Amino acid sequence: MTSEAFDRLDRAILDSLQANGRETCEAIGERIGLSSSAVLRRIKKLEDAGVIERYVALLKPEALGLGLMAYVHVRLEKRAEHAKRNPMDEFRAAVQAWPQVVECVALTGEMDFQLRLVVEDMGAYSRFMMDTLLRHPAVQDCRTSFVMDRVKTTTALPLAI
Numbered sequence: 001m002t003s004e005a006f007d008r009l010d011r012a013i014l015d016s017l018q019a020n021g022r023e024t025c026e027a028i029g030e031r032i033g034l035s036s037s038a039v040l041r042r043i044k045k046l047e048d049a050g051v052i053e054r055y056v057a058l059l060k061p062e063a064l065g066l067g068l069m070a071y072v073h074v075r076l077e078k079r080a081e082h083a084k085r086n087p088m089d090e091f092r093a094a095v096q097a098w099p100q101v102v103e104c105v106a107l108t109g110e111m112d113f114q115l116r117l118v119v120e121d122m123g124a125y126s127r128f129m130m131d132t133l134l135r136h137p138a139v140q141d142c143r144t145s146f147v148m149d150r151v152k153t154t155t156a157l158p159l160a161i
Contacts, residue, residue, distance in 0.1 A: 074139060125144075
């Protein structure tokens with residue numbers, strides 16, 4: 001399904017679900033001028049097409065005692081003699097098992113990856129870095145920036161309605 005295949009109503013439905021994933025089809029339909037069954041059919045079509053990947057609850061880290069957020073830029077060794085696999089592949093696989101890493105993206109430029117960490121405090125950050133990240137055989141260098149204030153946080157994608 002290409003972005004051209006979405007009409008104004010699909011975009012309005014997606015916009016509503018991004019704002020409140022628990023909003024009823026009836027409430028969405030009333031707002032955009034469709035029956036709840038038409039909204040449900042469109043949502044099912046968007047799910048089947050993979051546009052709607054999944055539904056989640058967004059949690060407030062501070063309410064769970066996770067008061068420290070950091071961005072860690074990681075540079076990997078390009079070739080590792082000990083490794084049977086490519087260091088990039090090894091690192092990508094390892095990151096999947098680290099719950100402190102809530103996002104990992106591959107980058108262009110000087111560093112290879114950026115990790116977004118959410119941990120309890122500086123002690124938890126230090127333990128993760130020393131016991132996990134810096135012990136990974138492919139990791140060559142890391143640089144960390146700590147979040148002082150979240151100015152804007154959203155999971156909503158920009159939809160032109």
